[in-house]
Amino acid sequence: MCGRFTQHHNQEEVIERFGIQETLFDIKARFNIAPSQQIAAVCQEEKRVLTSYKWGLVPYWSKDAQIGNKLINARAETLAEKPSFKKSLLTKRCLIPADGFYEWKQEGKHKTPVYVCMKSKALFAFAGLWDEWKSPESKILRTCTIITVEPNPLISKVHHRMAAILRPKDEELWLDPTVKDLDKLLSLLKTYPEDEMEFFAVNKEVNNTNFDSPVCIEPLDLVKKMPLQETLW
DSSP states (O other), X not given: OOOOEEEOSOHHHHHXXXXXXXXXXXXXXXXXXXXXXXXXXXXXXXXXXXXXXXXXXXXXXXXXXXXXXXXXXXXXXXXXXXXXXXXXXXXXXXXXXXXXXXXEEEETTEEEEEEEEETTOOOEEEEEEEEEEEOTTOOEEEEEEEEEXXXXXXXXXXXXXXXXXXXXXXXXXXXXTTOOOHXXXXXXXXXXXXXXXXXXXXXXXXXSTTOOSGGGGXXXXXXXXXXXXXXXX
């Protein structure tokens, strides 16, 4: 599962990393992105576009937008079978820029949040799907979901699923709207190598979705050593 993530690289870095040709969404540093919020996404139309979708996919055929609260993630293994995702897999794929995500490690009766990122702290892309839904009042809502896969040995220490992180060499193929081969698309959704990743415990302030600060990604030991006024943003 992926239920919270970060994207704190600046607009120029995201544009360069993903070869953006048109920008429809202004990025700001985010340290605690949660479901139901607007999130940055990259899609391929006539150009490579940076846009935004609401996190929590509402299929075009749905009668109620509230279904999006249940569809923040989509299992790679069943994408081609589920009515909620099959059409989007064929025609509405996207990249979701990120630089880390959170999981919660069970320790006795308590859960400790941990932050997962690349050892290099580099930007990467979750594999995402999006859809467009029209309300009874004809209002258009564009939403997305993050695909999940089996965890690598590192992530399995804290959770039984992990977000599908695309290899950079596979991102262009994932976005290519002419690709309709399901086997080829599904083959891109692999567990990301553990040797490039790390995780560490972080401040429980991240549990509060209204708390969005660099403190969220500070290693817990470092946060404990900081004076209170320095932990506030």
